[in-house]
Amino acid sequence: MNIQENISLKNHNTFGIDVKARFFVEITGLVQLQKVLELKAYPKKFIISGGSNMLLTKDIDALVVHIKLKGISIVEENENFVEVKAMAGENWHELVMWSLDQGFGGLENLSLIPGNVGTAPIQNIGAYGVELKDVFVSCAAMEVKTGELEGFDNEACEFGYRESIFKNKAKGKYIITSVVLKLTKKDHVLHTGYGSIENELKDKGIVHPTIRDISDAVIAIRRSKLPDPTEIGNSGSFFKNPVISRKAFDKFIKKNPNAPFYEVDDDQFKIPAGWLVEQCGFKGKRFGEAGVHEKQALVLVNYGGATGKEILDLSKKIQEDVQKTFKIKIQPEVNIIK
Secondary structure, eight states, X not given: OOOEEEEEOGGGSTTOOOOEEEEEEEEOSHHHHHHHHHOTTOOOEEEESSOOSEEEOSOEEEEEEEEOXXXXXXXXXXXXXXXXEEETTSBHHXXXXXXXXXXXXXXXXXXXXXXXXXXXXXXXXXXXXXXXXXXXXXXXXXXXXXXXXXXXXXXXXXXXXXXXXXXXXXXTTEEEEEEEEEEESSSOOOOOOSHHHXXXXXXXXXXXXXXXXXXXXXXXXXXXXXXXXXXXEEOSOOBOOOEEEHHHHHHHHHHOTTOOOEEEETTEEEOOHHHHXXXXXXXXXXEXXXXXXXXXXXXXXXXXXXXXXXXXXXXXXXXXXXXXXXXXXXXBSSXXXX
């Protein structure tokens, strides 16, 4: 076990924020993880994986534990379905590509989402009409206090819109070590309802899309809208799309008749946060080394030398302006480490 001191986390978070870990260790096995959790010499521990959904605003005065558990395997299958187990340190997009190579359906709409498998349940990642919970069977998680592994099925995870038990009452109590997903082997259910996917398929002349076609369309759309974290620091969508009541929606749409929206149910409506931010004039604006991406107002970016606090301050200003202009609260999707 190699515990290092004063290590920069710049290459361990997709925002590229240059903060330091007081101590740092990489974990490649479950026994190793248990031993690290038992170390009394390092009472404070901070877990990171792909670093794709966090904003670091200060140095981490703790033992930073970098989860690098690897492996993908089939744990159960029949002629219609397959259950795939992926370890927490696997790259999410690489898992999606692996599933497509096997002809397995269910993850294609979730292509090119940054981050690793272990953080996917925490956020209940989702895109283009599909969420992780739609294919999720269970996950194994190690309790930080005891080092014991526990299983969480779909219901136990208490999934919501970009929410789970791991973001709420179990926050900081567990480290997800593996995830099991149920995918289709045939009769794939294709989700093409989002207009951008339909338009992309139409532009390519595809009438009867395959799961690979859906994935290719999603990748093309995301690349046209979202910056590559290896080129400019970002964490994808910074804000959640707000969901408002019918009463609030009626007032909102009366004042903004051309605003886009999605009906969640009879009494709830989802308003695209990116549209709200853009209407407030932030799209493409730069504030020193922090800014809002020129193609997608939902994405805050680090142009190279921004601190986490500068990005956080910008996010707060955006929240205040959206609240003042539309009387709608937008909340961060990103986990902010203060």
